Amino acid sequence: TDYTDRDLQFGRIAGTLQTMFPQPVVNTAVALAVLHAQTEELDQDMGRAWLVHGANAASDAIRYTAAWRTVGQRHARAQQLQRVLAMGNDLARLTRTPGLRMMLRMMRGPANAAGMGALQRFLEAGFDTFGQLARQRGGVEQFLATIEQRERALMDQLFDADRVTCETQLANTLGQAR
Template sequence: MTTRPSAAEQIRSHLERVSALRQQASSAGLDRAVRGVKELQAQRFRATYGDFLRHPVYAPTARFFLDELYGVHDFAQRDAQFARIAGALERLFPEAVAQLAIDLAEAHALTEVLDHEMATYWLAQADTLPDALRYTRAWRLTGNREARARQLAVVQHMGQELQRLTRMKPLRLALRMMRNPARAAGLDALQHFLESGFDAFASLGDARAFLDTIHERELRWIDLLFDASESDCRDALSAELARAPSPP
């Protein structure tokens, strides 16, 4: 009988994969290409969810997704903190919080694997090509529709868990009380992620409409990038990128 890995083992496995990719990208000179792919994706996100980012209720949650899940940031510090306390998560927090950490680690690993592979194909193309065409080709050469669907499913589950956890007022209070101990223990990046997520979903109220819209729009882009003609996909992506507001 196969024993299911513990939360700590799952978290560390995902984060070790991310760390290995970082080292590989650095040694192979892929860093700039990875950043370029991420910047384009963040630009597309700002366009696709511009209505949410301007909405008085949805804006904090949309910014949380953009900054903490799809942001063009160096998450090495947060990853190291997650890995360091992975074993303590199951002892100190309810099971749902440990699952939230697993979801984050898995979504993070899936994103990095796909972005790094896309960066390889991005570099293999002429840098004179329009970004939308270069991205479309890199996406299709990377392939792996199953991983794209899994990435979306994990993010959806993370949102559902954050929605549920925000209703547990004692947990929210306990998280606030952890600020100073977390800072003293060098866990401030992790604390920021947890508080940002809780605050964003607490302000949202019922998250179902928000999460359903994320699922619908992202699935539409996945289908377009895999199934539309190259020219149609290039044109649609170019138009979407042109609509994106400048980053704050």
């Protein structure tokens, strides 16, 4: 999906958030923007490395492993994962905040009138989806633990395993034969 409209709309409204929402919501929005910027940077680096390794790769797993190792940035990847987990905990807390969903719904008309419908739909859908998860006993904790376990295992593999093992395991994950 192309999120260009949503991202541009977020940029236009970011300053207004400070006057309309409680500080915890503002802090989460800022943390989301920082996470988004870091992810975009890492994704751009991966995309460039993917293109460089494309001509020589026998499979997507070999190409991905080569791109990942070219980009490196283990600290940035670990930081990105920590930000994702913190964001998940923040969202779980915010979805339990009384009145916040109603406030978000009340913004629908003004958001559409201001040409920010894509951002509004994204915020409402995300809030509702995460809210459903937060209402399940242990749902958020299990969801975030699964993300952490899988991402740490993948990072350890991509950074530390020998190239052939890494490529073979990644190919199996992707359903490719080596």
